[in-house]
Amino acid sequence: MEDKTRLGLYETMVMSRSFEEAILHDYHADKTPAWDIGAGLIPGEMHLSAGQEPVAAGVCAHLGANDAVTATHRPHHLAIAHGMDLKTLAAEIYGRETGLGRGRGGHMHLFDPSTHFSCSGIIAEGYPPALGQAFSFKHHKTGNIAVAVTGEGAANQGAFHESLNLAALWNLPVVFVVEDNDWAISVPRRGSTAVASNAARAESYGIPGERVENNSVEGVWEAAGRAVERARSGAGPSMIEVHTVRLWGHFEGDAQAYRDDMDQLSERDPIPAYADELVRDGVLTPDQIEAIAADAKAAVAEAIDFAKSSPIPSGSEASRYVFA
Amino acid sequence: MVIADSPAPQVTTRKLTTAKAMVEGISQEMERDSSIFVMGEDVGAYGGIFSSTTGLFEKFGPSRILDTPISETAFMGLATGAAVEGMRPIVELMFVDFFGVCMDQIYNHMAKIHYESGGNVKVPVVLMTAVGGGYSDGAQHSQCLWGTFAHLPGMKVVIPSNPADAKGLMVSAIRDDNPVLYMFHKGVMGLPWMAKNPRSLGPVPEEVYEVPIGKASIVRHGSDVTIVTVSLSVHHALDAAEEIAESGIDCEVIDLRSLVPLDRAAILESVAKTGRLLIVDEDYLSFGMSGEVAAIIAETDPRMLHAPVVRVAVPDVPIPYARTLEYAVLPTKERIVSAIKEIMG
Structure with missing residues (x-):
């Protein structure tokens, strides 16, 4: 791998973590003394992805803005x-009129036409729309692909299986990604899933499946490279399952009393581990680590300032945008 | 029949069934716009179980008329994703009763994305589906359920009752930038293998035309009672109105044609004139279209009523199988005549 690519993966992971640390801070800042999920600058459920950055960095490094991600x-x-764009993302999380969805969506419902990005708050239900995006790309011969991401808990949903079958049947340019973070909220993988690897489920639909262990960002990058190339070349869908880690709760406020792996979490944090590896390999210096962190913090601070200084939607406008 | 409030396409004598009129609308639009495609179960070589796609596969081929696996969640979501990326999918849910296996994609995704995106993403899908009973298909294949969908924000709901509206509403649905649920009653399609209303064959202009979504049609003008209804029940209401006219009672019959948007003005104007409101609905009685229409009068000016509102709908019971049982709960001409007598005192 080129140094530049490795550095890019690291920077992406740091940016994501930096953003979420800032959200984490503001989310909890004004929910005390009586913790109220609906109170404060950022209300509602908050599902943070700390620990899972290798999946995002490794996969998205192969994508352009005209490729879709669900x-x-x-x-x-x-x-x-x-x-x-960090600013419109932050503004949506803060429920502002300048947000991606003008405050109508929230952090689980992000829709960005400029990056063909969307998400769904319903487990596994982000897979089917990705098929349609891929269908359109194929129909228009744009050469673009769709990446559909779910967790390992979602792989037991009907939508998951219907989507794998249909994508294979119609040879759609899709890359299916499963983030196996061991936990479906509180239910461990061993309590929910009858197979050791969802890659095996992919194979049963005639789709190449690959499982990446150890939350390896470079392992993800390599597997995703193969899958993306396959989709772009017209050869059809693939699946990548990544054994990743959820460093924080299912949502903020989750006490995680059910968890038996808490004492291992700090050593499973992929970002310091990757920094160490890059320093060892001479790709990164300690000074650079600090500079990358500082740059990320500055960009995040600017985005959050934008969000906080943006107008709050007027209640009288709540019925706008139901219909086009 | 009179389609008094339709736009005035050229007078025609050519007659089509509702099914053929629908197909003609789809076909003419597909010729105009290559981003339109049709998918669903048995919409290809079979031509649609209720003839909603007959001939399209032969004309447009398998790349634009796609038979899907029996995977409604996957293909409903596929429709949404394709629409987001600039296509105009027409997707068929074979029976509306099957919504249970894919409702998340319909109401949490197709219907909500435009709102959640703050208006930045459009989802122009036509979801067409067969509704209605009357042929002993039992509780899982005979429902109307338009009230269920009309209750959920984000989808337009159109329900043609005759061939001319079926074509024009289909054209409008395809051109609409919103998800449009297009519900066709099996009993108005003019199928050769099912008892059919004589009005399921009617004049249909050959050129492309739109029937505006959200505009009711006054299919019979009258002065004593307003009958508000939709779909197959329009014909039962017309038959009842003809029969009771012999007793000197003059009914006005409003075919809503769409529940979302609902033509409140047409209802209010008619009830202001007649002072009596009868609502006929093949969907379930409670929490549905009939209650919604009654609420319009209650919220606007209940003093316009000379008599309490009367509703003829399916009492809150699953649609039964045995003919005697099924016809005891469906809105029939007989039930409507008796309701008119009740409302006239």
């Missing part, structure tokens, strides 16, 4: 890696 209720890392 994500889940935990979408920020994918949105950022796919190049979504």
